[in-house]
Amino acid sequence: MRYSEDFSSTKWEEHYLSKVFWDSENPAKEWLDIWNASDLLEKRRRRSFYSYTKEDRLGDGEFTHSYVGIALLDYLFSKDEPDIEQACLLFESILVNVLNEPGLLSFDGLPLFLSNIFARLPHIFKVQQTNENELLKGYFSWLGGDHQLISLCAYGMHKNGYDITQIENLGSIFSGKSLKQIIATYIEWEEREGGKPNRYDWPSNCRSMFNDAFQNTA
Incomplete structure (x- = not known):
């Protein structure tokens, strides 16, 4: 069990949806492809022109997809043969895209989400072969x-x-x-x-x- 900031793991819905990616050869890319799907990109574009569209919130689709990414991380480093390369790529993809969409989460929601995703790093590091210090330098520097x-x-x-x-x-x-x-x-x-x-x-x-x-x- 990975302990998140609110002492929970992911919800069963997010875990269930993450199964869509389990058999993929490149789950990190497929997660990103959905994030960049035309309908979600349109929501982000319209939000950037709030003064005209009056759309100040992103839809539940992107919020759910963010947590599906965390559930997928849990799978990638917990399966019989952990795929740490994909886990690191996915971690970075989720982190960068969520940080670039400050309106995606509520005022409290962003720190909660980030604490939850960073909670997965110790489990990645237990089985990864890359330089964890260099990874941490990069990840923490993105927090501005x-x-x-x-x-x-x-x-x-x-x-x-x-x-x-x-x-x-x-x-x-x-x-x-x-x-x-x-x-x-x-x-x-x-x-x-x-x-x-x-x-x-x-x-x-x-x-x-x-x-x-x-x-x-x-």
């Missing part, structure tokens, strides 16, 4: 230095047994700040007096992760 997203993606990995102090030692991918500093700043901001309540209790979760990972560090 956002303290909340970085903290919650680290939390998704932490919940799945990954030692996040390894991320701490990746070099200058956080604009000169350490992961420890980023998480501490995020917690301080979220727990400030008068701050907005968070229904997922993210600050408390990140504080627990922080204590687990850094309590014996300077």
Whole structure:
């Protein structure tokens, strides 16, 4: 079981739909082909011209397809002969496309989704043969230095047994700040007096992760 940010795995519907890709020789490409299907591209085009179309939300099709991608990831690295090359290609494809569509998910939905997909990385790394440090540098750099997203993606990995102090030692991918500093700043901001309540209790979760990972560090 992969622990997501909300302590769930994918829904049965998403798992069931992911079976469409199981026998494919190139499931990552086929997932992307559907993402780029003409009807979904049209929805994104119309949204980009909101002042004329008044369409400010993307449809459930893309939202569902994003989570189907996570369910497919679970299959690719869990089957008898894990296909890590396809899993990495799919991970990158999902991450890039979701980040390029900020209107796809609600304000809370984006960090939740990203934490869920990063929660799969420790399971990929258990069987992958490529340089995980180089992969992590790339993946975390795509988060644009956002303290909340970085903290919650680290939390998704932490919940799945990954030692996040390894991320701490990746070099200058956080604009000169350490992961420890980023998480501490995020917690301080979220727990400030008068701050907005968070229904997922993210600050408390990140504080627990922080204590687990850094309590014996300077």
